[in-house]
Amino acid sequence: MLTLTSCSDWLNLEPEDGVIRQEFWKTKEHVKSAVIGCYMSAQTGVVESMFLWGELRADMIENGTSVNNNFSEVMDGEISAANSVVDWADFYNVINNCNTVLEFAPGVREIDGTFTERQLNEYKAEVLTLRALMYFYLVRSFRDVPFVTEAYISDDQDLYVGKTSGAIILDSLVADLQYAAVNAPSAYATNAENKSRITRWTARALLADIYLWQENYTACNNVLNEIIGSNRYSLMPVEQTKEYVVDGGVLIDSITIPSESDAERIFVETYVRGASPESIFEFPFTSIKNNPFYSLMGPQVNQLRPKLDVVDEGIFPLPVYMAYPEASDIRGSGFSYRAGVIWKYVGTSRTGAARAATEYTAPWLVYKYSDVLLMKAEALTQIGLATSGEVVSSYYRQALELLQQVRKARNAVETSDYKFDLENLDGKTLEKAILDERAREFAYEGKRWYDVLRHAKRNNYEGNNLQYLITLAINSATPQKQQSLIAKYRDPNRNSHYWPIFVREIETNKNLTQNEFYAN
Structure with a gap:
């Protein structure tokens, strides 16, 4: 684990202690230890937030036997900046750990002659991907956030960073992941490492997910084809x-x-x-x-x-x-x-x-093979919806085949909604079917809210897309809170679809402005 000392509470981006830094960054083993520390720093607070951020505003959970008032308020749509659920500090702690590796690992090559350029590039690819994963959650949750790419290693540095447009951040993540997709290891020595450490296939899955959020469906489809073509993953069969x-x-x-x-x-x-x-x-x-x-x-x-x-x-x-x-x-x-x-x-x-x-x-x-198949099905459906002519049916048929591949592997119930007429496939019907399948396939895996929001915001909330969020509100809120939550989701500026910035961050960092919906 990376050892940090606190000089500011803001973002948990504390400078690393100078003595430890001088003693630590000497060998390739130190670099590997620091990289593993980046993963470890994500295991508790970040994982819990990934679950809560993806499920509390969705429609598949409710209060249990021990009511948590913070959770209950979110589920009712009564979200305030004082609610600790929206605290992003754990994500920025991981980000700073990744930035620290990126800052100091190159210098180790000058000291340790056995540390090769390829090894350095592989470690850089790992932490760039992990950092991109953190930022992707932050952008989908808050939209515009501070974008920090330098390690905080000195009390003299400016800790008070303002927000960067989420769109700009995502473009930067795409560039990082394109690097990682060709520099991260294809595989490690053990199966456990292949699943718990970032490979070039992880980088590509995350890149495809970002492309899907950006509505760059052709690029998304192309990257997913690379994962499928690797033949490294498969759905487990069910007789x-x-x-x-x-x-x-x-x-x-x-x-x-x-x-x-x-x-x-x-x-x-x-x-x-x-x-x-x-x-x-x-x-x-x-x-x-x-x-x-x-x-x-x-x-x-x-x-x-x-x-x-x-x-x-x-x-x-x-x-x-x-x-x-x-x-x-x-x-x-x-x-x-x-x-x-x-x-x-x-x-x-x-x-x-x-x-x-x-x-x-x-x-x-974070990612499994069924995600690859269903993301590809979604991308092909959207390409079809934006296309005209005879080729449209080809996109829909390919999407349907991918959807049915997942459904067959899980013995999904074949209700009338899934008895498609192959000669008259409808893109919007297929779109909803894929979204519904994702709810089943990734139940309680922190994806539901983001999946629904992605569908709602598509093409700048075109047509009836907002209904995806309205249905979520109807399914999730108590009867007393339903109408107020629906009204919030209909906010014409769509700011209610994102979290408020935690009050402690606003009070500490005067360069931060509160998300507009929660500003008053």
Whole structure:
């Protein structure tokens, strides 16, 4: 871990102690240790915020048995700058750690003759990608934020940085990730490192995600093709048994029943052991270093739980035929949620016991292969919507094939909404189907709010796009708060779709201005 001393509370960007700096940056082993420290600094506060920022404003969780007033206010749309949920300090701590590596690692090459240029470039690619991930969360959450790319190593430096346009920041991240995509390692010595350290495939997944947010769909599609073409990742298969539905002696339909042992294997490899074949990048946890989710969602003390009136039967449709209850989506009950808790972080298996309080070791998944497939499906759909002529159907068919690839692997319930007419595919219908599939595939993985906001803001909130957020408000807020939340989302300047800057930052840094919606 990087050792820092505090000279300012602002952004947690404390200068590194000079004595330690002089003694530390001597060998390539020191550089590697500092890089690993960057990852470690993201494991608790950042991961918790990634979950909260992506789920509290969405529609799949509600207050648990131990009500947290800060969480409750966010879910009701009563968000204030005094709410600690919006504190960004942990993200900027990681950013400063990454900046410190970028500042001092090049100098180690002059001291350690065994430290090669390739090794330096690989370490730079890792921390540039990790820093880009932090900034991508900040831009999607606050829009315009301070953009700090230099390490804070001296009390003489100006700590009070104003905001930079989110659009400018994203363009800079794209350039960093283009560098990382060709300089980060393709693979490490172990599978665990391949999943818990940044590879060039991680950099490309993040780059594609940013392109999707920027509405650069062709670039997004091209980068995702590189990941798919690497053949390094795959969806874990689920054996399915076909059953025929007969009514009055007449065959009326067929359904598939997934192998329970295969469903169990996917759950255990993904959320218990970690480093599954589907994982591209994840933050791992161990019995020594637990994830932050026990107090949030443990069975006895949970502050948050699944919003079952939305999740059960809504996000996850019931089996079409009640005589075949086992013909269900493997990602629903017993996987994403069970017994009133968010099961993928709590359970030891689909049907087994909950974890002990000291064994909250489920990894935090940042990107997995299904994300690549569904991002590509979304990009192709948007290319089709912006295209005319006969080629449009080709884009839609490719998108549908990718969507169905994920659905088949999870034994998704084939309701009437998913019986597409291949001769008359509609882009907006496909767009919604992909968004709904993402809700199932990434349930409680911190993506839901950002997915919905991305759809709402598309083409400058064109047409009826804002309805995506309105539906979210209807599903998430209490009846007493519904109309006020809807009114906030209809704010004509769209500033309500982003967080306020935490009050402590505004008070400390006079160069910061509060986000307009929260300024008064």
